[in-house]
Amino acid sequence: MKDMEARFKACFQPWQMDAWNNPGDNQWSNQNTFQWEMTGCARSTKFYYKAGSRNWFEFPLFRVASLYLSAAEAYNESGQTAKAWNDSIKFTSVPACPPLR
Incomplete structure (x- = not known):
């Protein structure tokens, strides 16, 4: 075990x-x-890491931008740069950010 x-x-x-x-x-x-x-x-015991006497479920929260960034990094590391570029565009194409060139 x-x-x-x-x-x-x-x-x-x-x-x-x-x-x-x-x-x-x-x-x-x-x-x-x-x-x-x-x-x-x-x-x-999933999501009860060092919970002590807490008995409620504490689920993780993820930002969508973090999800796209993680996917882009994984694609880039596996040699799929076109897919990485497409995912990076998704989280940087917001009005406050300049476009990637």
């Missing part, structure tokens, strides 16, 4: 183990967690 990939460790707390994304926190320890929740062999 300790050899699981990082995405699994960030999203789940396995049965009889402490949550990887809340280390040392008694609220997310094995002794405290599974006493009240009987939903299977793992508990979802």
Whole structure:
């Protein structure tokens, strides 16, 4: 179980183990967690990084410009510069910004 990939460790707390994304926190320890929740062999911990006693879902917010910039950087790194250029135009073509040349 300790050899699981990082995405699994960030999203789940396995049965009889402490949550990887809340280390040392008694609220997310094995002794405290599974006493009240009987939903299977793992508990979802995604978006509860170092949550302490917070029990509400805290989802991430992304700006659309950041999404286009990340896509443009990925296209550029993979050698697809035309697609990178098209994505970069999308987030720089706002009235306050001068056009890219």
